[in-house]
Amino acid sequence: MKVYQKLTSDTTQATESCAEEEAADGKPLCIQKLSTWWLGGGLLTVAVLLSGVTVWVLGQVWWVWHEHGTPEKCSSVPESLRFDCYPERNVVVTQELCESRGCCFMESDRPWDSRGGLPWCFYSPDFPSYALESLNQTELGLKGLLTRKVKTYYPRDIEKLQLSAEFETDTRLHIKITDSRSPRYEVPLEVPRVRKRAENPTYTLEFSKEPFGLVVKRRSSGTVLMNTTVAPLIFTDQFLQISTTLPSKFLYGLGEHRGSFLHSLDWSTLTFWARDVPPTESYNLYGVHPFYLVMEEGGAAHGVFLLNSNAMEVALQPAPALTWRTIGGILDFYIFLGPDPNLVVQQYQQVIGFPAMPPFWGLGFHLCRWGYETSNMTWQTVKAMRNYRIPQDTQWNDIDYMEGYRDFTVDPERFNTLPQMVEDLQKHGQYYVMILDPGISSTHPPGSYWPYDEGLRRGIFINSTQGKPLIGQVWPGLTAFPDFSNLDTHQWWLENLNLFYKHVPFDGIWIDMNEPSDFMDGSTEGCSPEELDNPPYVPAVLGGSLFAKTICPSAKQSASTHYNLHNLYGLMEAKATASALIKIREKRPFVISRSTFPSQGRYSGHWLGDNRSEKKDMYWSIPGLLSFSLFGIPLVGADICGFSGSTSEELCTRWMQLGAFYPFSRNHNTQNEKAQDPTAFSPAARTAMKEALLTRYGLLPFLYTLFHRAHLQGDTVARPLFFEFPQDEATYSIDRQFLWGRSLLVTPVLESGADSVIGYFPRGVWYDYYTGSPVNSSGENLKTAAPLDHINVHVREGTILPTQTPGLSSWVSSGNPLRLIAALSQSASAWGDLFWDDGESLDTFERGDYSYLVFNVTQNTFTSTVLHSNVEATYITVDTLAVYGVREQPKTVTVNGKETPFSYLENQVLTVTALDLGLSQGFSIRWL
Structure with a gap:
């Protein structure tokens, strides 16, 4: 590529002849084609010379021409490695447009479509990029300078970049690329500081000097995990792009999107821009999570996280490869080496933070609908659940409890008995959660609505470019939007919640519409024509603009512009809400949020949004x-x-x-539809639903322990099969089944009219959870009976499950005796654990106020070992031990050396009952 300066010219008058002026090398500028477009408010002239060189003329100042790839160079690029040079949507990419960027243009048999496909316009192997000018050692790694000598086709190139590579741990590499001269927006994630360079990293890092690229390899196998030399790095003010190959086609993560758990690499594009829209394939949805996990050949795994909050997209292609495109911020990558997929997720959470420990009641069954209409109708549903003795922990209300859909209000006529209903719930050991939306109603006489009046006085609302509160429209009508990047807003939010709590003592909060959602595009005054609202490149967002059904990106917030903070809005609201709940209730907060961003788990859970009552939506929930x-x-x-x-x-x-x-279990439906709580159905259906919930409540000790491990070290709770069987490639695409932890395999029926289900059972012995009957699998799909009143659940060999006699609420269940299930491995061993505390106090593990037990089976002996104990454990007893897979009927069973009665069934299940063993003391049970 060469760059020539021409101070004056009138290219619009050029004809198909040689121009009078000559280039710096003395060759005439012979034009064979000439086209003009308006681009970014200026005139773009593109001329194709007789020599095949393409000339760009921007305004009247610069002539830039690229020697685009020769036909030989272009044809040498395999289709799967063609990286798109013209990703703009709604543009018919012609040869002229493509070659104006200095790229290869080759038509193919596969047509281009508006959502992607095999690109006809792609980078040539010698397309210019940055050059690595210097590279120096630092305390934690390396620091380098990248320079670009030739401008790109997007405005405001950043000519000099700073590269840093920090070897933070043996399994974590941190690579950052940013402007070397001016600071750019960076996500304020609180990452634990690293003070010492990794001593024995499991990765190597190599560089290509010119054009710049980096290659990350796994040291043990030489597997290339990241290779950015395959396409040019582009870094302009509002367009950043970097591509990499992948070591396999098994790619996961990159949310929030609806689709299979395993991504398709067949020229698909995933867009990241928080948006209020019912979950639909190919749309950008409520949350943004630019993290992916790849399974490599041989069963190892690695992960990559791009810490960037701007609008972005990831283009996937069958090389396998992907391209990151974002329109702001910096390129801030963390690479996690695992090598086990469980470890990859743990290492990721070491950066973003481990999830909060939920209250025990939060794991119970929740019931909600939009359309209860009155507090009495809500209350009647709760009473009906009690009457049919169906477990329920929490009753919710949607926006119909509010007066005029305004936050922090209660409809004085339709929901006049709401305080009494909440009091009744809490007397029965149940809980209450209500919805809050961020949009604060802005249309009432001054002094009549404290949340808006006080927010206006304190200046806590997001402002337009004119410096006044930006006004959009949500449920209550015209609304202002709190700026949760402002700590003053957190205090205002707390005060509003505290005032409401004095009237309705809620237990948790459901934050919705926090993308933030806006029923109009931008604001009542529209959005500005400037480039924050209309950037040079817009990722493939639903609606075609960044302000479609949300507020203007140019809006001003305390920490930055909404352009940078949009995807963080739900996270910041969740942080403010969790903090307020802690101060108000002095217990663990329970928050469920629609919009999410990395580190959200520290403050809230998530539900998958406004799905539909269709069987495909039931299936999509599992990959979600x-x-x-x-x-x-x-x-x-x-x-x-x-x-x-x-x-x-x-x-x-x-x-x-x-x-x-x-993990979070809530039945919820909309208004003007049939009720769908369990009490609304026939006795047979109601009984089947009740039995499923009783199974859940029986498993709460096991589920609670899984959440403790998630909080402590980042373990997953609902787990894909390949996390436990990474050597078994047959598990890599399974998303119609899942595990709880490592121990429990759930195989639901997802088809109508079925009385059986086919599920994959990895190699080993799997025991029917209900009966203990074994299923021996060589790693195969097996058909099991599944009548309408039954869901298949199997226990993995070698595990011990702590279960409990289920009650009608988690509070009742938590005092009931335990039933321990030991599922023996083929070597007759098993292991399990139990975490137990009061279920609601803050930081019980950190303060040491908990019990932790480990269970083992070896040599026909079950042992319970207490590693840590508190007073809560003294209230719980172990009543039953069931051992699955005891191959021969024992002659005797002893408990702490004393002989005791037992039963033994032909399906090889040994059961010992009436044990009455205190949980706070170790014990042993032996069979011979």
Whole structure:
């Protein structure tokens, strides 16, 4: 590529002849084609010379021409490695447009479409990029300078970049590329500081000097995990792009999107820009999580996280490879080496933070709908659940409890008995959660609505470019939006919640519409014509603009512009809400948020949004919850039975069975549809739903322990099968089944009219959870019976599950005796653990106020070892031990050396009951 300066010219008058002026090398500028476009407010002239060189003329100052790839160079690029040089949507990419960027243009048999496909316009192998000018050692790694000598086709190139590579741990590499001269927006994530360079990194880092690129390899195998030399690095003010190859096609993460858990690399594009839209394939949805995990050949795994909050997209292609494109911030990558997929997710959470420990009641069953209409109607639903003795922990209300849909109000006529209902719930050991939206109503006489008046006085609302509160429209009508990047807003939010709590003593909060959602595009005054609202490149966002159904990106917030903070809005609101709950209730906060961003798990859980009452939505919920497990948000679930539309009895029964195994389990539907709580169905369906919930409540000690491990070290709760069987490639694409932890395999029925289900059972012995009957698998798909009143659940060999006699609420259940299930391995061993505390106090583990027990089976002996104990354990007893896989009937069973009665069934299940063993003391049970 060469750059020539021409101070004056009138290229619009050029003809198909040689221009009078000559280039610096003395060759005439012979034009064979000439086209002009308006681009970014200026005139772009593109001329194709007879020599095949393409000339760009921007305004009247610069002539820039590129020697685009020769036909030989272009044809040498395999289709799967063609990196798109013209990703703009809604543009018919012609040869002229493509070659104006100095790129290769080759038509193919596969047509271009508006959402992507095999690109006809792609980079040539010698397309110019940055050059690595210097590289020096630092205390933690390396620091270098990148320079670009030739301008790109997007405005405001950043000519000099700073590169840093820090070897933070043996399994974590941190690479940052940013402007070397001017600071750019960086996400204020609180990452633990590293003070010492890794001594024995499991990775190597290599560089290509010119054009610049970097290569990250796994030291043990030489596997290339990242290779950015395959396409040029582009870094302009509002367009950043970097591409890399992948070591395999097994790619996961990159949310929030609806689709299979395993991504398709067939020329698909994933867009990241928080948006209020019912979950739909190919759309950008509520949250943004630029993190992916790749399974490599041989079963190792690695992960990559781009810490960037601007609008972005990831283009996937079958090389396998991907391209990151973002329109602001910096390129801030963390690479995690695992090598086990569980370790990859743990290492990711060491950066973003481990999730909070939820209250025990938060793991119970939740019930909600938009359309209860009155507090008495809500209350009647709670009473009906009690009457049918169906477990329920928490009752919710949607926006219909408010007066005029205004936050921090209660409709004085329709919900006049709400305080009494909440009091009744809490007397029965149950809990209350209500919805809050961020949009604060702005249309009332001064002095009549304190949240807006006081917010206006304190200046805590997001402002337009004119410096006044930006006004949009949500449920209450015209609204202002709190700026949660401002700590003063957190105090205002706390005071509003505290005032409301004095009237309605809620237990948790559901924050919705926090993308933030706006029923109009931008604001009542529209958005500015400037480049924050209309950037040179817009990722493939739904609606075609960054302000479609949300506020203007140019809006001003305390920490930056909304352009930089949009994707952080839900996270910042969740942080303010969790903090307020702690101060108000002095207990663990329970918050469920729609919009999410990395580190959200520290403050809230998530539900998968406004799904539909369709069987495909039931299926899509599984890859959804598995993806959020990767993202460090284990408290996740979907609206059971679907939010919009009317469910059928069969669909809702099957969905209640599946939803009983969501980490966060809530049945929720919309107004003007049939009720879908368990009491609304026939006795048979109601019984099936009740049994599924009783199974969940029986498993709460095990589930609670999984959440403790998630909080302590970043373990997943709902887990894909390949996390436990990384050597078994057959598990890599499974997203119709999932595990709880390492121990429990859930195989739901997802088809209508079925009385059986086919599921994959990895190699080994799997025991029916309910009966203990063994299933021996060589690693195969097996068909199991699944009548309408049954969901298949199997226990993995070698595990011990702490379960409990289920009650009608978590509070009742938590005092009941334990039933321990030991599922023996083929070597007759097993292991499990139990974490136990009061279920609601803050920081019980950190303060040492908990009990932790480890269970083992070896040599026909079950032992319970107390590693840590507190007073809570003294209230709990172990009543039953069931041992699955005891191959021969024992002659005697002893408990702490004393002989005791037992039973033994032909399916090789040994059961010892009436044990009455204190949980706070170790014990042993032996069979011979």
